[in-house]
Amino acid sequence: MFASAPASSLHLSHPAFGTRRPRLARCRSSLASSSSSGAAPPPANANHLIQTLCANGRLARAAALLPGLPAPTQRTYESLLLAAARAGDAALAAAVHRRLEADPVFRSDPFLSTRLIESYAALGALPAARQVFDEAPEKSIFVWNALLKALALADHGDEAIARLSDMGWLGVPVDSYSYTHGLKACIAVSASHAPASARVREVHAHAIRRGYALHTHVATTLIDCYAKLGIVSYAESVFAAMPERNVVSWSAMIGCYAKNERPADAIELFKDMMASDPDLVPNSITIVSVLNACAGVNALGHGKLLHAYILRRGFHSLVSVLNALMAMYMRCGCLEDGRNIFNWIGHRRDVVSWNSLISGYGMHGFGHEAIQVFEEMVQVGLSPSIITFISVLGACSHAGLVDEGKELFESMVDYSVKPRAEHYACMVDLLGRAGQLDEAVELIESMHIEPSPQVWGALLGACRIHGHVEYAEMACSHLFDLEPRNAGNYVLLADIYARAKLQNQVDVLKDLLEEHALEKVTGCSWIEVKKKLHSFTSVDNKNPPVEQLHALIGEFVAEMKNEGYVPDTGIVHYDIEEEEKERILLGHSEKLAVAFGLINTGSGEVIRITKNLRLCEDCHSVTKFISKFTEREIVVKDVNRFHHFRDGICSCGDYW
């Protein structure tokens, strides 16, 4: 009823407004008269007019008025600089800069020096920002901090450290802003002398000496820096030492666990946060981080609780939250629930929503559906991003859609997306999995950029599937240089040698692993039962309940052997008796998690398991058998994709 009445008439006719013309109407009339004034002298209220034009994005008109303006105010300069930065108009920023240099009233004004530096930084013009700083006669702390921010934006970590040190010997008192900008500059990835972790530790030590390390913003930034560097223990120390934590610092620590492969700790910390203080209310960023962590461990129960919380607290008005919720469902194996949320988001879908759906179909092996969603996305007028192509090419790879993948890869140029190493890695994976190893190698050789470890890793993975020793050695000759500490590459090559019955080569690799003190990633599987996470590793066989699980698996295997199953002991690298190898296979974490699920869940329930590595062939065979024998649906998410086991068949079609 109210919506049908024009808003303006409601307001203007209200007695509370009296007979004065409303402010907006006055601005409109000024704008109208100014547009026809041409080169006439600026009106008396020109300062106000320029500010209004800037606020309305009419920069050309505002810029045209500036030269004739006898006395620009500080506010006018500020409006022009902010608008120039917002519109990406470097020429306007430079014109304002020139005008300001000639202005005896404001040329030394530190407020405007700050704004100039900020604008140049936002426009990507670091040399100009640096010049303004160097020439600023009065360098207030704001001017210094603006320079540090500019250096952070431009990824100049070493220079930021040098400037912080300048502040020290010049006696300029640093403040908390100096540290937050300085730290952000430190974790920049581009050319630098010192590694990022050394720079962060240096600024951290500096902050401790000046008494700023526990300041809420500084400490939160420190947590985030250590999170990005993967040094979780340092982030934990900073978080533990804070006297005063708020929702942002908690979220930063939760995010630190989530992005460093400790999703279970992220969920636990979220619970601690909720229990620690009733005034501490999670916000949308907290929710997104925890949803991400739920997906990381397949904690569907927790994810559903969060879904209810989102609806209760009104977070479903935010697309970012819905995107994260949708991704959580799909990454927890519930593709349909994810699709329903995508449908529900409706016209508010952004590129992330589309990418999530494409990757969701991809990770579940629905390649054609992923391509269809890609086409729909293009049809509704959205531009596919770098990630869209990674998602859709990955989907083709999982489904073995070689021709479709090639076509999409070639179409990238039509969308102005330049193929990156990630896209080549997808293509090598696609060709390699499909057995087209020569073509995969040709593609690598044709690359115009340096092949990344992911590209060689994809080739190595394909060699493992197809037992190609020569190309595996070629891939490893690069991988051992590029990532010498990655034990996984040594293990994969050893696996390929073992299957080729090259035991001597296997032993050489094992010696190398030992010599360099490289540790294999322990196989680990998770299962959530009654909203509690249970994890299993293949090395933990001292736990009494594990004996029960071993026994149950043993019974299934005995039954399978009657039907002709032969345990795939080829993947056990130890030079031991066959019987012992079989015993090792029985203890694989994924089998233990399946057995635990069978014992602890109801007969109709879907068993959902997550594994931190690729599912091995033997576990795959055994799980197929168990799904048929027990008439249970088992969904396993490995490091690459989903496997839906039902009635003795896996959704991957044994292609993974």
Place this chain on the structure above:
DNA sequence: TTAGGGTTAG
């Protein structure tokens, strides 16, 4: 006047 945490892939 300035600042801190999040989403999609591999």
